[in-house]
Amino acid sequence: MAAIAGNVSLWSADAIRDHAGMQISLALYPGFTALDIVGPFQTFADVPGLEVGFVAEQAGPVLDHTGRLSMVATTSFAEVAAPEIIVIPGGMVRPQGVDDPVVQWIRAVHPTTMWTTSVCTGSLYLATAGVLDGVDATGHWAAMEELGRLGACPTGSRVVERGKVITAAGVSAGVDMGLTLVARIFGDDMAKIIQLAIEYDPQPPFDAGSPEKSTPEIIDLLRATMAMR
């Protein structure tokens, strides 16, 4: 362990100390998609010294878009006034204008964040809050036109970094976004450590995870499947 401790001190004890107590607030709202937020969560949650928590309009359980999964928010938006990092997940609902509680929270905290991030249709909340006006951004492939109508400049990239704003593509892209952010803050080695911890060596059984790699038939069937839910 002495050699290991030596490696750590050579490596990133400074980065860990510099960011001790950094507050990462992961937003929840009724209708969120669970993997959107658990992906980034799992990339931050084991980095030593971070304060990682779930926040919603009110503390308590929040139901996901399938109605089968509840995750617990431990604090309310009102109680989290100055987080260093925020993560906004997507879901099957849409922001209800500037009065939406998630949008109001983004508007309140974004000016002082170090990083403002989203996964999937979470970027629609950032856009509604005015964070993405004229800014390159991404989101779920099926919501790119909506994203453009809200003032952002949609790109097809999986993770888009523009200044302190990072947006990710649909659902599973939050893992790629989370590792990217860990690398920015703590260095590449910490991101590789976390990637190894979560054994993120993806081997999808099919190469069909984007519209470009799919077929018109599968895209039609997806729409029909979602309509049957």
Add this chain to the structure above:
Amino acid sequence: MAAIAGNVSLWSADAIRDHAGMQISLALYPGFTALDIVGPFQTFADVPGLEVGFVAEQAGPVLDHTGRLSMVATTSFAEVAAPEIIVIPGGMVRPQGVDDPVVQWIRAVHPTTMWTTSVCTGSLYLATAGVLDGVDATGHWAAMEELGRLGACPTGSRVVERGKVITAAGVSAGVDMGLTLVARIFGDDMAKIIQLAIEYDPQPPFDAGSPEKSTPEIIDLLRATMAMR
């Protein structure tokens, strides 16, 4: 929509009808790892007609291994006597012998499941329950020796199917396992539909997600990082 509905009826209306009401029970226990169970959940949760639910020793919130995330179990193990599919996640705790509530539940329901599955160190629970005696299986790379000591035959594959038992490697491998299982039950097209829905076109920022792709230094640093948590 008529053409779409036509496609669906040509395609998998039979598979959906045949499996309507199929019960998929995702286990939770204190110290579970969230992505282990949310990955597979997100691959099943939007397939029409399935009954997907979270189950634990007692209904209510269950805290993950980081202490920052709680997910809600809606039913107790005692209430779920004959699920068609079970999914056991891994975590930072270990099964407490045959009296462990998760192990007892596996022993009770495995004889009548259609599929018995695990992610990460969830395979240690299957092994403790006697499900993996002499059976090829996988799990988190750091727990393969433990898996062997419990009577399984560890393999390095990301997803291992042996009869009705499917085990997956660490944490993020649950997404690959879930899609594999959706394909077995509903056909490849349904798996591709779900893969597209969750935009699972992974682009990790590094190629460092397995011990073989890592370095001895990163592996040492991971151990040191986990010790600092």
